[in-house]
Amino acid sequence: MPSGGSFDDSEDDRLRREAMAWLTIRTNDGADPLSYLDIEDFRFADEGIILRNRYTGIWKPRQLEAALSITTTYSLPGSKPPYEDAIHSDGRIRYKWRQSKSEAKRRDDADLADNRALREAMRLKKPLIWFHGVGPGLYQAIFPVFLVAEEPELKQFVVATDGTQDIPVAPASVAEEALREYVERTTLARVHxxxxxxxxxxxxxxxxxxxxxxxxxxxxxxxxxxxxHANGIAAVTxxxxxxxxxxxAFDARILGIDPDYTVHIRPDLLEEIDGPMLRYGLQERHGQKLMAVPKIRSERPDRRRLESSFERFLAG
Ligand SMILES: [Zn+2]
Structure with a gap:
């Protein structure tokens, strides 16, 4: 049993297993986000180990050798994230090292305790929980994730949802390149x-x-x-x-939304006579403004993207 000291390997594994079993239930099998307070409901054993720390992105309880969870904070579209985005514009998923506040100390960043805790998780192939911000104080828990490689020159780790394969950072063969692409694609889909x-x-x-x-x-x-994924992951706009x-209807170009948030229905459908779904659900929406948009202005649909999708709608 845990006794206040360091965990051995099996205690470490049991903590991770219990944490992920608890998250599976609390998130409705990974579907629902959790508030930071919800996440604090989990306490492991007598020592009350928590799953993430409000004040740090990389969380390693003192009983463990390796990090238990990583957090990416939500930032509003257009605002500068507090840490560099963990998901790159090329669709590759990375988690950034913790960086020293002072510029002068940055060359020693590799040795910061948090970064060593990530490296330990990679070395020991420990499953981690990734709390990805989806709103202020709201997180999507993605688990398990594994750190499968490190890119020290870029100060980051490669994150994958499959920890069974070591993915080559610099693929030397076609097979390695294919493997790497596969792991990155499946990881992106499962996170995105x-x-x-x-x-x-x-x-x-x-x-x-x-x-x-x-x-x-x-x-x-x-x-x-x-x-x-050219514009980064999960842009709410x-x-x-x-x-x-x-x-x-939107995907089939039966319904279009113009850059002023007005709904358009394809002209031939406006002529048709059919049941209530056609009449109330589609025809009567024609010419109406969207009924729901985000309260926060910067989260509303991007007008340029609407313009390009509306052009496709008009083209039929
Ligand atoms: Zn609807």
Whole structure:
């Protein structure tokens, strides 16, 4: 049993297992975000070990050798994040080293305790929990994640959701390159999807932008322009909360949204006569403004992206 001292390997494993089992239940199998207070509900054993520390991005309880969790804070679109983005514009997922506040000390950053704790997690192949901010004080827990490589010159670790393979930082063969691409693609998908959805649902207060339907199970986080990841991960301004019907109509170019947030329905559908879904759900939305947009101005749909998607709608 844990006794206040350092954990041995099996105690360490048990903590991580219990933490992730608890998160599975509390997040509805990874679907729902948690507030920072929710996260503090978890306490491990007598020592009351917590899952993340409010004041630091890299969390290693004193009983462990390796980090237990990493946190990325949410920053509003257009504002400068407190730490460099963990997800790069090329779609690769990295976690930055902790950096010294003072410029002069930065060359010793590799040896900071937090960075050593990350390196230990990598060496021991320990599963970590990643709390990714999706709103102020709100986090999507992604677990398990593994640190599979370090890029010291860029002061960062490579994050993957599959810890079984070591991915080559500098691939030397076609097979290595393919492996690396595969790991990065699956990791991105598994991180991007829940983060994007939670961010969009939070910003739209779980309402369809077009009809204000409020049932989360019937809502999707839709991309305004297909996500090439060219603009970084999970940009809420490239998102719209849409009910299933309006999402499908939007993707099929039956419904368009212009840069002034006005809804348009394809002309031939306006002529049709059919049941209530066509009439109330589509025809009567024509010419109306979006019913729900984020309260925070900088989180509202990006007008340039709407313009480009609206052009495609007009082209049919
Ligand atoms: Zn709707």
């Amino acid at each position: 999807q829940p983060v994007f959805r939670s961010m969009v649902m939070r910003a739209y207060e779980t309402r369809c932008a077009v009809c204000e339907l409020k049932h989360g199970q019937l809502l999707d986080a839709a991309h305004i322009v297909p996500d090439s 490239n998102g719209l909360a849409l009910c299933k019907i309006h999402h499908s």
